[in-house]
Amino acid sequence: MPLMYIARQAELAQKCANDPIQNFKFMQTHADMALQLVDSYLLSLDLKARQMSLELEPVPLSAVLYDVAHELTPLAKQRNTDIELVLAGKYGQVMAHPDGLRAALYGLGFVLSEVVHPKKFRNTLRIAAHRTRGGIVAGVYMDDIGELLRTNKFEQTTFVRQPFTNLTASSGAGIFIAETIFSAMQSRLRAGRFQKQQGLAATLQPSRQLELV
Amino acid sequence: MHILLIEPDTILAQLYIEALERVGHKVSYVRTAEAAIHTADRRRPDVVVLEIQLAGHSGVAFLQEFRSYADWLDIPVILHTVVPPIPLQRFQYSLKEMGIVQQLYKPQTSLKQLVAAVNRCVSIQL
Numbered sequence: 448m449p450l451m452y453i454a455r456q457a458e459l460a461q462k463c464a465n466d467p468i469q470n471f472k473f474m475q476t477h478a479d480m481a482l483q484l485v486d487s488y489l490l491s492l493d494l495k496a497r498q499m500s501l502e503l504e505p506v507p508l509s510a511v512l513y514d515v516a517h518e519l520t521p522l523a524k525q526r527n528t529d530i531e532l533v534l535a536g537k538y539g540q541v542m543a544h545p546d547g548l549r550a551a552l553y554g555l556g557f558v559l560s561e562v563v564h565p566k567k568f569r570n571t572l573r574i575a576a577h578r579t580r581g582g583i584v585a586g587v588y589m590d591d592i593g594e595l596l597r598t599n600k601f602e603q604t605t606f607v608r609q610p611f612t613n614l615t616a617s618s619g620a621g622i623f624i625a626e627t628i629f630s631a632m633q634s635r636l637r638a639g640r641f642q643k644q645q646g647l648a649a650t651l652q653p654s655r656q657l658e659l660v
Numbered sequence: 661m662h663i664l665l666i667e668p669d670t671i672l673a674q675l676y677i678e679a680l681e682r683v684g685h686k687v688s689y690v691r692t693a694e695a696a697i698h699t700a701d702r703r704r705p706d707v708v709v710l711e712i713q714l715a716g717h718s719g720v721a722f723l724q725e726f727r728s729y730a731d732w733l734d735i736p737v738i739l740h741t742v743v744p745p746i747p748l749q750r751f752q753y754s755l756k757e758m759g760i761v762q763q764l765y766k767p768q769t770s771l772k773q774l775v776a777a778v779n780r781c782v783s784i785q786l
Contacts, residue, residue, distance in 0.1 A: 448669065451767055455675040458771045462682070477671075525671050561669065 449481035476521040483518075484557065487550040488620055491627035501547045501631045505540035505654035508576055508585060511548050516574045519556040523572055528560045533575035533642070538583050540654035543632055548585070548651075551628040551636075555587040555647050558621035575641050579650065586639045586648020622647070661782045664705035665689045666696045666722065667740075668714050672766075676709070679771040680778060691715070693722035700732065707781045708737040709774070711766070723758045736761040736781040740774060 453474050460470040493499070516532045523530045552574065560572050571590040576583055626636040629649040639648030663685045667673040670691070677687045688703065690696045693714055700708075708726070712719030719741070726732050739760045741748075748755070748763060755763070762777050 448672075452671050452675070454767075455672065455679075455771055459675055459678060527670060 449477040449484065452477040453481070472521075473525070476525070480522055480557070483550070483553060484620065484624070487554055487624045487628070490547075490550065491624045494627050494631045499631060500633065501544035501628070503542040503544060503632060505656050506543045506545045506548060508538045508541045508543075508548075508583060508651070509534050511543075511545065511552065512574050512576060512585065515549060515552040515556060518553060519560065519572070519574070522557070523560050526560050527569045529569070529571045530556075531571055531573045533573050535575070535577045538576055538578070538653070540656070541583050541585075541651040542654050543634075543651050544628075547628045547632055551625040551632075551649070552585065552587060554621035554624035554628075555636075556621075558625075559587050559589045559646060573641070573644060573646070577641055582650040582652045584639060584641070584648050584650050586641065586646050588639070588641050588644040588646030588648075590644060625649075661685050661706040661778075662703060663687045663778060664696060664700055664708045666693070666708065666710045666714065666719070667691065668711060675771065676774065679775055683775055683779070685778065685782075693717035693719065693725070696722055697725055700726065700735075704731070705735060707778050708735060709740050709778065710737055712739060712741045712743055720758075723760075727758055733759070735759075738774075738777050738781065739763040740766055740769065742766045 456470060456473050456477075460467070494501070512532060512534065516530050520530055556572060556574060560570075573588040573590075574586075575588055576585045578584075622636075625647065629636045632649075632651075634649040634651060636647055636649050639646055641648070661684075663680055665673060665676055665680070665687050667676065667689065668691050673689050673691075677689055680687050688699050688705065690699050691714075694717065696708075696710075699705075710719050710722065714722070719739070723737065726735075726737075737758070737760050739748075739755065739762070741763070742765075745763065745765050761781055764774060764777060
């Protein structure tokens with residue numbers, strides 16, 4: 448998808464160079480996005496093929512979520528989506544692979560930012576973390592998709608490949624990336640719910656190292 | 661001419677709209693099959709540009725619904741899709757039956773080719 452954006456925008460820009468800087472910005476955003484997705488996709492294929500797991504280390508979750516929100520902002524703007532970072536409390540560090548966690552959450556953000564809502568043209572994407580008994584849940588949630596999901600008999604306990612019908616087919620790569628990376632981090636991608644919103648999330652274990660401090 | 665563009669991706673859609681409007685077409689843009697039927701109902705399109713992989717109901721469901729109305733039977737539909745041509749070959753007969761006048765593989769179709777395909781449909785109608 449991002450490569451198609453670049454190719455078509457470049458074609459359009461050749462015919463009408465009204466605002467070359469904006470054209471370059473558009474292309475840069477999508478070239479960066481394409482590189483990131485291709486990188487994450489290759490990593491996921493590698494992890495899947497070799498049945499590898501990622502080495503976990505204490506990672507500051509808030510910082511990762513902030514980075515992901517920052518990276519997704521240009522894409523979200525172009526998709527008429529607002530990004531909100533919701534960190535309900537202080538989490539310290541979680542056990543994860545820093546680059547893997549960033550890539551997985553970015554993949555989820557890429558997926559959910561293109562949710563097709565039948566009535567609203569502008570959506571809000573929430574990148575959030577909250578504490579549960581099982582650990583710290585980090586995920587990406589979308590405004591108002593709960594009703595749509597309920598109508599499709601979507602339940603919280605099901606796997607993410609259950610009907611998520613307001614996603615387009617092109618979202619598969621982002622979900623594949625997130626699911627593979629979370630599995631390699633001994634976690635699992637699940638449909639999740641947070642503050643009456645629904646989305647995709649994974650539970651991460653807090654770092655014990657921090658508990659001693 | 662009035663073009664109904666059915667495209668789930670808003671970023672790509674903006675590029676297609678700009679290209680089509682530059683040559684003088686009026687474009688109605690929707691992201692879902694349901695919205696496409698409603699839009700066509702409000703204003704009859706001269707040409708439909710359709711992505712088959714849509715969220716919710718697919719492009720095939722849209723075509724079945726769209727072709728079930730007699731007054732829309734003659735509206736040409738261009739399939740502009742990310743589905744590669746090889747898997748689509750199995751459905752050639754059905755697609756023809758559904759009134760697909762041209763199939764364009766989106767990653768390999770420039771804006772120029774898309775506009776040319778739309779213009780061709782329009783000139784055939786005229």
